[in-house]
Amino acid sequence: MEQHTPTLVIGAGPAGLAVSACLKERGAAFILLERAAEIGASWRRHYERLHLHTAARHSSLPGFGFPTGTPRYPSRDQMIGYLIEYARRFGIAPRLGEEVLSLQARAGEWLAETRTGPYRSQNVVVATGFNAVPWTPAWRGQERFKGPILHSLEYRHGEPFRGQRVLVVGFGNSAGEIAIDLHEHGAHPTMAVRGPVNIIPRDILGIPISSLAIVLSRVPIRLADALAPRLSRITTGDIGRFGLTRASVSPMTQIRVESRIPLVDIGTLELIRQGHIEIRPGIHSLGEREVNFEGGSRDEFDAIITATGFRPGVARFLDRTADSENPAANHKGAAPAGEAGGRWPRSRVESDNGLYFCGFTVTPAGMLREIAHEARRIAAHIAGAEPS
Ligand SMILES: Cc1cc2nc3c(=O)[nH]c(=O)nc-3n(C[C@H](O)[C@H](O)[C@H](O)COP(=O)(O)OP(=O)(O)OC[C@H]3O[C@@H](n4cnc5c(N)ncnc54)[C@H](O)[C@@H]3O)c2cc1C
Numbered sequence: 536m537e538q539h540t541p542t543l544v545i546g547a548g549p550a551g552l553a554v555s556a557c558l559k560e561r562g563a564a565f566i567l568l569e570r571a572a573e574i575g576a577s578w579r580r581h582y583e584r585l586h587l588h589t590a591a592r593h594s595s596l597p598g599f600g601f602p603t604g605t606p607r608y609p610s611r612d613q614m615i616g617y618l619i620e621y622a623r624r625f626g627i628a629p630r631l632g633e634e635v636l637s638l639q640a641r642a643g644e645w646l647a648e649t650r651t652g653p654y655r656s657q658n659v660v661v662a663t664g665f666n667a668v669p670w671t672p673a674w675r676g677q678e679r680f681k682g683p684i685l686h687s688l689e690y691r692h693g694e695p696f697r698g699q700r701v702l703v704v705g706f707g708n709s710a711g712e713i714a715i716d717l718h719e720h721g722a723h724p725t726m727a728v729r730g731p732v733n734i735i736p737r738d739i740l741g742i743p744i745s746s747l748a749i750v751l752s753r754v755p756i757r758l759a760d761a762l763a764p765r766l767s768r769i770t771t772g773d774i775g776r777f778g779l780t781r782a783s784v785s786p787m788t789q790i791r792v793e794s795r796i797p798l799v800d801i802g803t804l805e806l807i808r809q810g811h812i813e814i815r816p817g818i819h820s821l822g823e824r825e826v827n828f829e830g831g832s833r834d835e836f837d838a839i840i841t842a843t844g845f846r847p848g849v850a851r852f853l854d855r856t857a858d859s860e861n862p863a864a865n866h867k868g869a870a871p872a873g874e875a876g877g878r879w880p881r882s883r884v885e886s887d888n889g890l891y892f893c894g895f896t897v898t899p900a901g902m903l904r905e906i907a908h909e910a911r912r913i914a915a916h917i918a919g920a921e922p923s
Pocket residue numbers: 545546547548549550551568569570571574575576577578581585586587588589594633634635636662663664665666667709852893894895900901902903904906
């Protein structure tokens with residue numbers, strides 16, 4: 536049976552819950568759909584050692600902070616607990632197990648198809664996550680490799696790898712933390728790093744880097760770029776001797792222009808310095824056990840973990856030609872430039888056609904903080920009021 540609601544919110548992660556809370560505060564009716572069986576599904580899927588790399592006080596959602604006593608960097612479990620409590624506080628009851636399979640514009644409204652039937656609404660807030668679909672590159676000879684090749688999403692903890700030689704592909708935050716976790720579980724991690732990198736410490740002189748990023752985001756990007764090389768040389772020293780190349784763009788530019796977060800270091804660099812984590816170049820091809828690296832070196836491994844990121848995957852359900860505000864419409868429905876690189880869609884907090892996107896902006900101060908801002912603005916726009 537077809538159901539009607541003024542606003543349909545898709546996804547009960549931090550973004551969907553934040554939008555729902557802000558709509559509730561304004562007395563605006565909505566329905567929240569979540570394909571998983573529980574709230575905070577993305578956080579439940581992540582590896583066990585994960586902690587936020589942004590400080591709790593900059594990572595809470597509108598109207599309710601992390602409880603007193605929460606450490607500066609909450610753990611994965613604390614984050615899940617926070618999301619459950621957030622929904623409870625605001626009386627948000629998502630319809631669980633309801634996946635939006637397609638979303639189309641129909642006669643001035645939006646039509647969302649699910650397995651239980653269609654939903655019609657004036658507004659839709661897409662809050663399905665920037666990091667929704669795991670992405671892994673393909674290498675020559677991959678089918679011959681005898682050990683497991685796992686995406687970081689399939690990695691839980693290092694215990695199954697005790698005593699093994701494990702190659703971690705990538706140099707983002709998941710890669711850095713998984714390499715630490717492997718070392719702590721008695722495995723021998725090596726990181727395959729394809730290109731130049733930015734590394735920033737999680738705290739400088741006891742101040743969270745996310746706090747500094749908020750300050751730096753207020754200064755012109757050129758000034759931030761000029762300060763960055765000096766700051767990173769002081770904080771990380773000469774990384775060239777470990778086989779790493781410092782990126783020519785600053786961390787701020789990397790985040791703002793490339794939507795990629797630099798490695799926020801929580802101890803990976805020290806383990807590299809001590810020789811517990813080795814560094815190799817990008818992968819060229821694979822054999823039964825051996826990995827051939829760019830530049831000609833090779834080594835044997837028992838397992839490979841690809842910490843190579845995610846894609847938003849919104850195109851799986853959204854009919855892009857239906858969205859006249861979307862630049863994709865100008866491309867007659869062809870995949871817009873950037874989708875392959877994971878840069879589509881962008882967040883959209885004001886809309887003429889009732890289609891909003893929350894949680895698609897990568898910022899130096901952290902996506903959760905940005906989600907809180909976006910949620911307030913989206914709810915205000917839907918309710919026809921000023922953001923509070
Ligand atoms: C490993 C990792 C660590 C991170 N750490 C931080 C950090 O420390 N600080 C920070 O600020 N940010 C961090 N982020 C970034 C970001 O804040 C998180 O990814 C956050 O969970 C984003 O919230 P979201 O609601 O936009 O997406 P998600 O949390 O991914 O939630 C999206 C929800 O939508 C549901 N969904 C998807 N498709 C459909 C559909 N078609 N129909 C119905 N439901 C659907 C999913 O099941 C999911 O529950 C991290 C990201 C990752 C991957």
